[in-house]
Amino acid sequence: MAAVTATTPEVDAMPDTPGGSRVSRAGAPxxxxxxxxxxxxxxxxxxxxxxxxxxxxxxxxxxxxxxxxxxxxxxxxxxxxxxxxxxxxxxxxxxxxxxxxxxxxxxxxxxxxxxxxxxxxxxxxxxxxxxxxxxxxxxxxxxxxxxxxxxxxxxxxxxxxxxELAGNSGAPVLTARERQVLTRVAEGKGIDHIAGELELARNTVRNHVQRILTKTGTHSKLEAVAVARRAGLIE
Missing domain, CATH: 3.40.50.2300 (Response regulator)
Structure with missing residues (x-):
């Protein structure tokens, strides 16, 4: 389909809300x-x-x-x-x-x-x-x-x-590490890539992303990137 996955900035398989989306079962249809x-x-x-x-x-x-x-x-x-x-x-x-x-x-x-x-x-x-x-x-x-x-x-x-989404959101407070992670999310990098680049465990990167969603009051990484850009936290 000509319409493609927006891997920039939404990357890697990650639930869009805490405990919300279930990840598809490995190997199952x-x-x-x-x-x-x-x-x-x-x-x-x-x-x-x-x-x-x-x-x-x-x-x-x-x-x-x-x-x-x-x-x-x-x-x-x-x-x-x-x-x-x-x-x-x-x-x-x-x-x-x-x-x-x-x-x-x-x-x-x-x-x-x-x-x-x-x-x-x-x-x-x-x-x-x-x-x-x-x-x-x-x-x-x-x-x-x-x-x-x-x-x-x-x-x-x-x-x-x-x-449009950024216009409806407030400014979050992110740590330096969270900004590093979110910047790479915005660049379209996946969890594994970010973990390797920042020398962090994969689960640590996932935890950073989840905290970013919580702090920004957003439900997806796309929204979090929008909020952070509007607040001038990332480019």
């Missing part, structure tokens, strides 16, 4: 609930996913009214959510879906996108935004990525989305 009102698209994706053993489609809903109880019942790893549904805007439903299944990641799948839409999704603690015009293999990769705790956003939308 990612359980996906598809929410799509167009029957032809739903049928095509259902057939296509059958060719990917790493994806287990646990259901297909055609409206928010169907998606909410299905999410509560199936507790999928990922909800692949169409934005425009007969009974509402999928983005508005993200908090409801997450309340029904806190470990579920919600990935919005839409025909068009802009930075304001991306900012709304991130603010709602969604897992990202993908366009329907991309490739199936990249869609599958993105589903697995968000199931592991990362966020997927199109690079061309990311900067403006971060700027």
């Amino acid at each position: 990612t359980r996906v609930l598809l929410v799509e009102d167009h029957a032809m698209v739903a049928e095509a994706l259902t057939a296509a996913f059958a060719a990917y053993p790493e994806i287990e489609l646990v259901g297909c809903a055609h409206s928010l009214a169907e998606a909410i109880p299905a999410t509560a019942r199936e507790r999928p790893d990922v909800v692949l959510l169409d934005r425009r549904l007969p009974d509402g805007d999928g983005i508005d439903a993200i908090p409801v879906l997450r309340a029904e299944s806190p470990g579920t990641r919600v990935l919005v799948f839409t025909g068009d996108a802009n930075s304001a839409m991306a900012a709304r999704i991130l603010e709602a603690r969604g897992a990202g935004l993908l366009l329907k015009s991309g490739l199936l293999g990249s869609l599958v990769e993105s589903i697995r990525t968000v199931a592991g705790g990362e966020i997927v956003v199109q690079p061309e939308l990311l900067a403006d989305a971060l700027a």
